[in-house]
Amino acid sequence: MTGSIVEFDRVGLRYGTGAEVLCDLDFRLSEGGFYFLTGPSGAGKTSLLKLLYLAQRPTRGRMSLFGEELGELPREALPSYRRRIGVVFQDFRLIRHLSAFDNVALPLRIAGYSEAEVEGPVREMLAWVGLADRASARPPTLSGGEQQRVAIARAVIARPELVIADEPTGNVDAAMAQRILHLLTAMNRLGTTVIVATHDVGLIAATPGAQLIRLEKGLLVDPTGALRHPPRGAQGAP
Numbered sequence: 001m002t003g004s005i006v007e008f009d010r011v012g013l014r015y016g017t018g019a020e021v022l023c024d025l026d027f028r029l030s031e032g033g034f035y036f037l038t039g040p041s042g043a044g045k046t047s048l049l050k051l052l053y054l055a056q057r058p059t060r061g062r063m064s065l066f067g068e069e070l071g072e073l074p075r076e077a078l079p080s081y082r083r084r085i086g087v088v089f090q091d092f093r094l095i096r097h098l099s100a101f102d103n104v105a106l107p108l109r110i111a112g113y114s115e116a117e118v119e120g121p122v123r124e125m126l127a128w129v130g131l132a133d134r135a136s137a138r139p140p141t142l143s144g145g146e147q148q149r150v151a152i153a154r155a156v157i158a159r160p161e162l163v164i165a166d167e168p169t170g171n172v173d174a175a176m177a178q179r180i181l182h183l184l185t186a187m188n189r190l191g192t193t194v195i196v197a198t199h200d201v202g203l204i205a206a207t208p209g210a211q212l213i214r215l216e217k218g219l220l221v222d223p224t225g226a227l228r229h230p231p232r233g234a235q236g237a238p
């Protein structure tokens with residue numbers, strides 16, 4: 001049986017003094033699984049992803065990541081956790097003054113790779129996402145779809161243990177969406193756990209082995225209980 005990479009135990013989140021936007025979330029994600037997070041606009045998908053990539057802390061309940069309970073972790077420990085996670089943000093968050101190449105290279109440089117080790121993989125990844133000829137372009141000169149592809153390349157380049165992607169195909173055409181899905185499923189086969197928030201039913205249909213996590217008004221819809229108690233050996237890999 002695979003272990004859980006993420007465990008939520010009655011997790012709730014509210015922003016400031018507002019109502020809870022996530023309530024009583026109880027679920028586990030298996031190491032090596034592929035998950036789609038779905039639900040209507042405003043259901044709380046981005047908020048749930050923010051908890052996973054440690055941009056927000058739960059206001060209630062307990063959450064563990066990579067087998068560690070987060071409530072007990074000092075703030076200084078968070079960066080080392082974040083380095084194990086690749087994130088594709090809904091609004092990309094590229095560094096404006098760095099070229100596409102340097103944006104994608106960033107996680108490798110932070111991890112201490114030499115320039116000789118960075119060059120080849122970054123060029124290869126940019127070629128994979130169709131941006132070989134845009135390597136020296138800065139984000140403000142790239143289209144939305146091109147920026148999204150740089151963001152995806154940056155999220156996966158350092159082979160993180162967990163990839164979290166918020167609508168990663170929202171700005172690209174159907175052929176590029178398939179290519180991005182292929183990249184994510186290939187990483188998943190190598191052992192990376194992947195969670196993708198999406199409204200794209202075509203993407204979900206093209207990934208038959210993936211598991212669905214559905215949120216509605218901040219609540220997890222899990223009628224079979226499969227997300228609370230994953231069956232033995234469940235991986236969800238396509």
Ligand SMILES: Nc1ncnc2c1ncn2[C@@H]1O[C@H](COP(=O)(O)OP(=O)(O)OP(=O)(O)O)[C@@H](O)[C@H]1O
Nearest residue numbers: 015016018021039040041042043044045046047048
């Ligand atoms: N920083 C914030 N401060 C206050 N409320 C917020 C904040 N971010 C999100 N919300 C509220 O939390 C709820 C869930 O928003 P969230 O962005 O998580 O939904 P979503 O499912 O990702 O929506 P979409 O599909 O439109 O991206 C919404 O009611 C939203 O208004």
